[in-house]
Amino acid sequence: MEQNDTTDNSSPFEILASFPFRLSQSQCVVYNNEILVCGGYQNNNCYSYHTQKNQYKFICPYPKDITLDGHSVVKRVDNENPNNITLLSFGGLYKHTLIMKYTSVWNEKGDESENAKTKPLNRWVPLTNSQNNLICIGTNGGDYEGVRAVIGGNANHLLFITYSPKNIDVFNLATCRYVNRCHLPIDDSFNINFHCFVSRTQNGLAMTKANENKKHIEMLLFCKNIGLSIKYDEDKAAFQFEKLLVCTTIRPLNYYAYVCIDNIILLFGGCNDNLWVPSKDVYKYAIDQKQWKKFEYTLPVPLFGCAGILNTDDTSVHILGGRDDKGNRISTHIKTNVNEWTKEETEKEKQWLREEEQKIEIEEIKTELENVKQDFDIKRLK
Helix, strand or coil: CCCCCEECCCCCEEECCCCCCCECCCCEEEECCEEEEEEECCEEEEEEEECCCCEEEEEEECCCCCCCCCEEEEEEECCCCCCCEEEEEEECCCCCEEEEEECCCCCCCCCCCHHHHHCCECCCEECECCCCCECCCCCCCCEEEEEEEEEECCCCCEEEEEEECCEEEEEECCCCEEEEEEECCCCCCCCCCCCEEEECEECCEECCCCHHHHHEEEEEEEECCEEEEEEEECCCCEEEEEECCCCCCCCCCECCEEEEECCEEEEECCEECCCCEEECCEEEEECCCCEEEECCCCCCCCEECCEEEECCCCCEEEEECCECCCCCEECCEEEEEHHHHCCCCCHHHHHHHHHHHHHHHHHHHHHHHHHHHHHHHHHHHC
16 A cells, blocks of 8 residues: 655645545544554544555454444553553544554564553453443433544543533543533534644643643634633643634634644644535644734645644644545545744735734724623613
8 A cells, every 4th residue: 555755846745645445534643653543434444554654554443333423532641651552432423432452553573561462452442440331431412423532631541522512521531430521611502513622732741841730731622713722720620711712714614634733733624514615724823822824835625524643753744534625535645744834924924914913803893892882772771
């Protein structure tokens, strides 16, 4: 499954070996020099892509009774041994909760450790607690299609789950119990799914120097016109929310690929799910500056439902699969250098920023006038 690299010198994207199947709504995690592609919409196959070999290897299928549609997969890293990872797959329209102990399929010798001899490797098995009882992540009647989740906490043991219509749950992976459930501060007329949800972490390990700081988890969520900064205090089991401004041109979109690198979030493509019109635009959100940027460069074609993942050293972004402007699932795999998206603004990008600032200013004036009108109407009624 090899393909020669193809690079357009005018584009920041490089075309890699195509995925073995047409794929959308896939979930990916990174592991050393591998990108693990864990199924997708009505596709139960899991593969490992080797970033140095530009090749794929089959890992395993999901169980036959599992139908994937908007699921989530996260990676839990052992703090004491980062080479030991466990994948957790859950949610979707047809809920499931499975785990996989992964060892590299590219290792010819295999895993000969004692742990490998006692626990099944590279296959999905049900999640159980210490009493060997089956555990299901998800409430009865909950809408988990397009669910998004991240892992954090002092021991990498807390699973933060965001799902429709405006829910955020905290699930303790060590005890297999919920420790918090909360509603996001968004209007009842909106709901979140297939959204951007990231934590300010690096490859599953908190970037803070002091271990104590890992108990304060910072996350960000974007979905259409919804933007939130979410902070969680592990000791107090309490959330703190801050609404963030979303630039006007990305507000109609969700279903984008996204990655978080240090202080920035990159978002690729997306779709207006009312009109099903895909985008090929690329955006950057600077977290500390709270500033948006729309790039002059775009994706090679409009895409939505694609997966975005950083390589292990955070130098490249890989974008896999998705749907094109005709709604067809594709097998395309492209990558781009992170440095391409940290350069100074072009004249066209500066012009977009000026126009965006004008639009936001007009919105703020309209809001102020509406508030003044409401206050005046209230006073007249008294």
